[in-house]
Amino acid sequence: MANTTLSRPPSTAPDWTISQRWDRYTSAEHAMWDRLFARQAAMLRGRVAPAFLDGLDMLRMSRPGIPDFMELSERLMKATGWQVVAVPGLIPDDVFFDHLANRRFVAGNFIRTPQQLDYLQEPDVFHDVFGHVPLLANPVFADYMQAYGIGGQRAASGGVIERLSRLYWYTVEFGLIRGRDDELKIYGAGIVSSHGESVFALDDPSPNRLGFDVKRLMRTPYRIDDYQQTYFVIDSFDDLLHRTLDADFGPLYHELAQAPDYEIDTIGPGDTIYTRGTQAYARMKRAHDKADRPEAAGAPARGD
Numbered sequence: 001m002a003n004t005t006l007s008r009p010p011s012t013a014p015d016w017t018i019s020q021r022w023d024r025y026t027s028a029e030h031a032m033w034d035r036l037f038a039r040q041a042a043m044l045r046g047r048v049a050p051a052f053l054d055g056l057d058m059l060r061m062s063r064p065g066i067p068d069f070m071e072l073s074e075r076l077m078k079a080t081g082w083q084v085v086a087v088p089g090l091i092p093d094d095v096f097f098d099h100l101a102n103r104r105f106v107a108g109n110f111i112r113t114p115q116q117l118d119y120l121q122e123p124d125v126f127h128d129v130f131g132h133v134p135l136l137a138n139p140v141f142a143d144y145m146q147a148y149g150i151g152g153q154r155a156a157s158g159g160v161i162e163r164l165s166r167l168y169w170y171t172v173e174f175g176l177i178r179g180r181d182d183e184l185k186i187y188g189a190g191i192v193s194s195h196g197e198s199v200f201a202l203d204d205p206s207p208n209r210l211g212f213d214v215k216r217l218m219r220t221p222y223r224i225d226d227y228q229q230t231y232f233v234i235d236s237f238d239d240l241l242h243r244t245l246d247a248d249f250g251p252l253y254h255e256l257a258q259a260p261d262y263e264i265d266t267i268g269p270g271d272t273i274y275t276r277g278t279q280a281y282a283r284m285k286r287a288h289d290k291a292d293r294p295e296a297a298g299a300p301a302r303g304d
């Protein structure tokens, strides 16, 4: 995701990209990728949307080592016209939106250390590439990502990025989808790349799982420090694309300017409920935080 109060490092191009420097990865770094890949590939079988596995396949991502963005982009370009470009870390919102609007996905080029196996604060190449890139080989999802970038440019000019970023969060990062057998599956990159959350998001009784609704979702805050308390379930990528691309968010942003947020764990009368969560996990974590640090609540790490 992106930010606005950043200054561009001198090593970056005007569009904030850098060279991936694939030849600079050490064998330990490639081994780190392989370890994460093997662990997630095993975990995701039967849990992830089939389109994700199709993407891994089509892009030949199961070959060992951190993918070379040039080669990955070549395959992706043939499939859907997308490219993967490297950036050093967080980039400003407008730069992020411009890349998406032009079918360029920005990815961090560094990989987590063994100490960061399960938690790191900035998205690394495993989260960005393993998590996000496979679905970019899907034509419908590829169109959604580009539409999001264009929508972002529009939201930025209206000063309503926070509303739109909730849509990104609850779909691209933490979305669930109804499978053909009506079982829920994962497609959000933040879940897909997380060992813990790929179980939690589907199986844990704690979080709410609610039907996707743009207006509702734009009124729902999200957590960057721990597993989500609410997930939203789409019917299909086609349905997601139509409900967002075909809608004019202008009047919606205007209407939502007066609307209060939902509590992060609340279910409302209009919600379609797949799971009414117990919220036991979030409550347990809150109790621990209070015991550890009486004056401050909330933990720093992000569970990519």
Ligand code: PHE
Residues within 6 Å of the ligand: 144, 147, 148, 149, 150, 151, 152, 154, 155, 167, 244, 245, 246, 247, 248, 249, 250
């Ligand atoms: N239709 C949205 C708008 O009017 C743009 C958008 C499309 C945003 C798809 C996100 C995803 O701004």
Ligand code: FE
Residues within 6 Å of the ligand: 001, 123, 127, 128, 131, 132, 173, 189, 190
């Ligand atoms: Fe991400």
